[in-house]
Amino acid sequence: MKRRSALGGLWGVPALAAQVPPTSNAPTRDDNPKIETATADAVASPRKRYLTAQQFATLAKLCDLIAPPFNGRPSAKEAETPEFLDFLLSESGTERQVLYAQGLDQLDINARLKQNMAFSELSETGAAEHLAPLQAKWTWRAPSDPLAMFLRDAKNDILRATANSRAWAEAAAGGRRGAGLNTFWEVID
């Protein structure tokens, strides 16, 4: 057992640890150690910030429908995409916030009018008629219908946020390297 591992077992006995003289192999305070860290979303659950409970439930359902688990890849839900998009919306401009809020509300209203239940409670088949705009032929200009415009943007956002997630990277064959590894430019003052 290496010395550091052995000392690790002596938790709660600092006096003993303090008596062990450092060896040439042990890091000292003068070294420039590489300390490994974790990101917050690897260890903690994010708090919701923007959408109402009903809107969030509708978005979560939409995420399930647009990006379900497939071929070993995680679903949008597993990728915490609804939570991420809620955060992204909280930081976004009014136009995007309104597009999402109204789009989610409209989906829910349509479901209640036609099926007498919340959109979040619909089956895949039941939800299909509300998502018909996603099966329309693509045009460069965004559709004029606000719901269709919302669905088009939401589809892109959900797919991208899911593919860019930690869960997606962990499922990818190449691990971290296989999941969008790229050159990052630090702040240059």
Added chain:
Amino acid sequence: MKQNFDVVIIGSGASGGMAASILCQAGVKCLMLEAGPMPDLDRHRTLKAVYELPYRGFNKPGRFPHITQASEFDANLWIDEKANPYSYPENDPFYWVRIRMMGGKTLRWGRASWRLSNYEFQGKSHDGFGENWPLDLKELSPFYERVEPIFKVAGRNEGWAQMPDGNITLDDSRDSTSIQRFRDSARKLSIPTTKPRRSGGTLASSVNLLLPGALETGNLTIVPNAVVREIGLDAKTGLVNAVHFVDRRSRRDYTVDAKYLMLGASTLESTRLLLNSRSRQFPNGLANSSGVLGHYLFDQFYVKNSVVAIVPEAKNGKAGRTLMGGAGYIPRFTNLKANDLKFIRGYAFDFHSGGSPNPELLPAYGNNLQKLLIELQGSAFSMTTMGEGLARYENRVSIHPTLRDAWGVPCLHIVQKYMDNEFEMAKHAMESGAAACEGAGFEILAKHWEMVPPGESIHELGTCRMGTDNKTSVLNKWNQAHDVKNLFVIDGSSFVSGGVQNPTLTILALAMRASEYLIDQRKKGQL
């Protein structure tokens, strides 16, 4: 005792870097002022996974309202739009894409390196629109000839007048079957195709190709973080005599003497600086007795993915390397002999084989979408249109009456609109591109002719154009101001027209030529 310099160079990108390289190697003492910081490419760049970024690759919302090229990975490379604002008419946005850093936009250019042809230099003689350049291909060719090896340009020489041959490394790589099929189909439609012509190397920037050689001479001093706000003029001699700048970080003001000035701050920044340098002699901007300064702004309009198609044989996992992959270029082919279309001038295409179509284009979601993506993996073929925007007087920049940047420097108001000529060209491009794809047996997935907003191509040009007549141009054929003989404006602002070719190679050649002219004139005692 402060050091004396022969030449002050403003800007460290393509034109400033080339000026420094030529002048310093000729023994000229130069001071280069760069508005941005000096990046340490080892220390300032690290590898990260997209999920490690705070916004999962989406970027901080609102950070870049106009720079669509900025990703969350390279966000710190691009200019801070809040600190460097500008304006445009409410319904006519202009996307001004800038990098303020040592090397400028050569840190991030597309590297396509085409020479202009006499269809551009002598455009007015061909179709009657606009003005001819005061020089032609023959005059600029010796400089292209020297720039191309510096930037390690590779491609193919085809002997076409609209796509002049270059001093380039031959790209004799084999085309994939899909590319060959597309080229055969295009040929039947009288549409020429060739390999891309690009600058090579890991980095193709003034930072690694131009500035190190200049520094080795001991004749170059570079000051980063120097935001130039005004150029000083000696009222007695009518010559530039000083450059006033602000330190970007401390905001402390400085002045440096200038015997000669090479202005290469980028197309619109150079013009902004001239417009902001007013005096009794030049109340409307330095060297602007013509009143033309700021006018004739143009760029190349882009229609991204104007045609996206599927190569049917590549579906279902059959997109091997023999069938798919590779890229090509279609140079301008319209209006070369007759001008019998609904538009004048022409457009070019970049085309690419391989990759998967953007899920946005597929009319599906959920498992059906995932199955489609697997079916179509690697089978996409895409084309992007690059069309000539005409240089019109009414497309222009001016100084905003109240808007200031973070250093108190007055900002630009930018007006540029595409008109029917560009719209007709974009429609024609979409149809001709789709026809070539269909002739190759590809399935068209999507096609459109909606161009991105002016500016987004990052090929903004003009506003300080050269010409033979000092009443209709600001610069002479040597990039020298008609009005102020020790002032040279050496970047894209000097262009008279731009064709469809990416402009960096021409900017480099012009800067080289202007720098050697300055050396020659000094030797002759004429400057």
